[in-house]
Amino acid sequence: MNSDIRSQFPLLSEKVHDKQVVFLDNASTTPKPQSVIDAVNDYYTHYCSNIHRSVYSFGEKASKAYEDSREVARSFFSAPDDMTVLFTAGATDGLNFVARGLIPSLSEGDTILLSPIDHHANLVPWQIAAEKSGANIKYIPITEDSTFDMAALDDSFFEGVKVCAITGMSNVTGYLPPLEKISALCRKNNIIFVIDAAQLASHAPVDLGNLSCDFFATSVHKMYGPTGVGILLAKTSLLEDMPPRLYGGGMIDHVGYERSTWATIPERFEGGTPNIAGVIGTKYALEFLMSINRESAKKHEVDILSCLRSALANIDGIRLIGPDQDTCSVCSFLVESVHAHDLGTLVDHSGVAMRTGHHCAQLLMRHFNAHSTSRLSFGVYNTFEEVDIAVKAIRDSLEFLR
Amino acid sequence: MYSLELKQLATDKTHVYADEPGFEHLCSCRNRTCADYVDIYVKRIDDHTVEMRHKGEGCMFSKASAHVLCERVKGMSMNDAKEYLVQNLERLDNGEYGEVFAAFSGIPLDSSRTVCYRYVWAGCRDCFSE
Numbered sequence A: 001m002n003s004d005i006r007s008q009f010p011l012l013s014e015k016v017h018d019k020q021v022v023f024l025d026n027a028s029t030t031p032k033p034q035s036v037i038d039a040v041n042d043y044y045t046h047y048c049s050n051i052h053r054s055v056y057s058f059g060e061k062a063s064k065a066y067e068d069s070r071e072v073a074r075s076f077f078s079a080p081d082d083m084t085v086l087f088t089a090g091a092t093d094g095l096n097f098v099a100r101g102l103i104p105s106l107s108e109g110d111t112i113l114l115s116p117i118d119h120h121a122n123l124v125p126w127q128i129a130a131e132k133s134g135a136n137i138k139y140i141p142i143t144e145d146s147t148f149d150m151a152a153l154d155d156s157f158f159e160g161v162k163v164c165a166i167t168g169m170s171n172v173t174g175y176l177p178p179l180e181k182i183s184a185l186c187r188k189n190n191i192i193f194v195i196d197a198a199q200l201a202s203h204a205p206v207d208l209g210n211l212s213c214d215f216f217a218t219s220v221h222k223m224y225g226p227t228g229v230g231i232l233l234a235k236t237s238l239l240e241d242m243p244p245r246l247y248g249g250g251m252i253d254h255v256g257y258e259r260s261t262w263a264t265i266p267e268r269f270e271g272g273t274p275n276i277a278g279v280i281g282t283k284y285a286l287e288f289l290m291s292i293n294r295e296s297a298k299k300h301e302v303d304i305l306s307c308l309r310s311a312l313a314n315i316d317g318i319r320l321i322g323p324d325q326d327t328c329s330v331c332s333f334l335v336e337s338v339h340a341h342d343l344g345t346l347v348d349h350s351g352v353a354m355r356t357g358h359h360c361a362q363l364l365m366r367h368f369n370a371h372s373t374s375r376l377s378f379g380v381y382n383t384f385e386e387v388d389i390a391v392k393a394i395r396d397s398l399e400f401l402r
Numbered sequence B: 001m002y003s004l005e006l007k008q009l010a011t012d013k014t015h016v017y018a019d020e021p022g023f024e025h026l027c028s029c030r031n032r033t034c035a036d037y038v039d040i041y042v043k044r045i046d047d048h049t050v051e052m053r054h055k056g057e058g059c060m061f062s063k064a065s066a067h068v069l070c071e072r073v074k075g076m077s078m079n080d081a082k083e084y085l086v087q088n089l090e091r092l093d094n095g096e097y098g099e100v101f102a103a104f105s106g107i108p109l110d111s112s113r114t115v116c117y118r119y120v121w122a123g124c125r126d127c128f129s130e
Ligand SMILES: Cc1ncc(COP(=O)(O)O)c(C=O)c1O
Pocket: A027, A028, A089, A090, A091, A092, A093, A119, A121, A122, A167, A169, A170, A171, A196, A198, A199, A219
């Protein structure tokens, strides 16, 4: 990956324990390019003001910058005209909103289809929706290495399903489920299709003009943007029937003594003062992603992943988790008789930022009969040299731990 | 953070529960941040002395901490063991590792890893207090 990209990310020049940081926890959150940092700083320094309700110049400027981000988000995902771009606080917020908002459309006996590879953010809200509506939950069967069992995915399996909510990319294994096939089955069987794109959005180009879905939830902080912002793309016709997310300022049409009426979409779903700086910074994160060749960035991430997997597979006692095909950017592993946290803390002393734990995916942990794993995950700027440093740090740490 | 002493404590099997007769399950201590857990078993030798065992899934810190706990309360009465836990946790929360938590003194108290050894003691103390 070219050094022009790395040089845009100041965090990558930081030192940890006197060592150059090797940031390999991108599935958790990504460092930010200088353009994003500058945009957030610029708003707070030069035109900090509330949006949509100020008539003075700062307010006009902030409102315009906020709405510009919405337009850039629409074009970034090639969202069709029948979808609305909403800003949320992140994927968790977006998915909770969708699950809660669909409760009135669910009845006893309906089925919500989920997958055991999903993040808790795309499981727990649906469990609550099922509990409140009387709907059932069914899980897509998975194979030993946690890919979807394609043989099971046919029309009959989708019978009775009202909502299908699955991840676009596993945050534990990097597995990319067959979204097109599932989308086609959902369309054919009139099923609301929800994609948790928290991981997918930053690692693979997405064209919602081709990939038909009803809700597509992302977290901007995993896409080189600010924390506390999510982009939720939603079918406008479904939003029309959903209750507002928050009641209060900015989302009303008219307030009376007894009752109030709601603004039109999208304002109806963005009540209260939003994360203005974060949304403004979002545009710059998306522009950063648009400035690089996404296909070659994905290929680069797949190539370094494959290099990492081969190197780890050569270390005694390491068991790689998940499939080695149809994956991108994420590698999880277990080490016989070594706890992931011990390894994570020790490799940090070599400057390597590695994530350890259950990664908010306890169903998948159960599938692998594991409690926690070590996880390395890539961004567009990571290099083969960094893979070498991480592998050496892991080897050295295991020498102490075993 | 990691010393040979800590490693020794973590790998010491003296107090690991191995289905020995006479022990009853006292409590399950859980580390909510990572789902690790330690089950504590207790055997009352007589009215005045107890013996403890631990078993679970955890990192070096949590295993070492469970070992230290069992080692320290060996031979105390239940009441004394409870008091001992309360006092030492209080000291730790005031920033004193003391002799009891000496092996963990490489872990700064504001580190996210502090919970990895603290939860075993805190879980046990809470169970005693119920
Ligand atoms: C697949 C997936 N879904 C949802 C989330 C939740 O994202 P956030 O915490 O930004 O809301 C994550 C975060 O790691 C994730 O990996």
